[in-house]
Amino acid sequence: MTVGEKIKVLRKQLKLTQDDLAKKLGVAPTAVSAWERNANKPLMDKIMVMAELFNVPFTHFFEVDEYDDTYEVKLPLYGNVSCGEGLLVFETPTEYRATPEDWIKSGDYFYVRASGDSMIGARIYDGDILFMRKQEEVENGEIAAVCVDDEIVLKRVFRTNGSFILQSENPNYPPRIFNPKTDKNVRIIGKLEKLIVEF
Structure with missing residues (x-):
């Protein structure tokens, strides 16, 4: 069964119209229609709201490959995340990647693509x-993905005296120090679980 x-x-099952669901999610009715026709897919934040609304686990909305011995779900790969004014916004995923179901424990998961050479030591x-x-x-x-303004950076994170230090794994890059109380456009968004190397 597809996501739509x-x-x-x-x-x-909840006797909701497309308009009803759209209002609960804060989207246009045309968005719900597009999801159900599989012309588009909802973003992760809408999936999380629907999971709570319909009382199902969020993984219920991922497509499972029934013909593979290792069941897979589709997870989004994000190219951009912004956190202006302290509000975290995940942009539209650049793609969805098949992921072994046993990688997913409790919580919400996603992919990002590494950029630059600041973590080559890791x-x-x-x-x-x-x-x-x-x-x-x-x-x-x-190691965590940290949103700094409109950029995702991958760093080792250390906390000290209410601030946190973003440490690279390359001596060419000095540590960066932020205070979460004053630097509103800086936020940890995720912990590194696995590194996927493509040849």
Whole structure:
């Protein structure tokens, strides 16, 4: 069953029209219609709202390959995330990637693509695909995706005296220090779970 078919079935079970669902999600009715026709796919934030509305796990909306012994779900790969004025906004995914279901525990997951050479000491190179768990806190020394204005940077994160330090894995890049109380356009968006190297 496709994502659109699942949305349509759940919507009808609650006796909602496309207009009703659109109002609850804050989108145009044409968006719901496009989802149900599989002409487009909802963004992750709308999937999370629908999961709560329909009382199903968010993974219910991912397409599962029934012909593969290892079940897979489709997760978004984001090219851009912005956090202007402290509001976090995930842009439209550049693609959806098949992901083994057993990679997904509790929580929300997504992909980003590594850019630059600041993390080469951790064997993370430009163009590598990074599998992330969405969360706003990480332990000291863990590698995280951090939104700085309209840019995603991948760094080791250390907290000290209320601020956090973004540490590269390349001596050519000095640490960057931010205060979450004053630097509103800086936010941790996810913890690195896996590195996918493509040849």
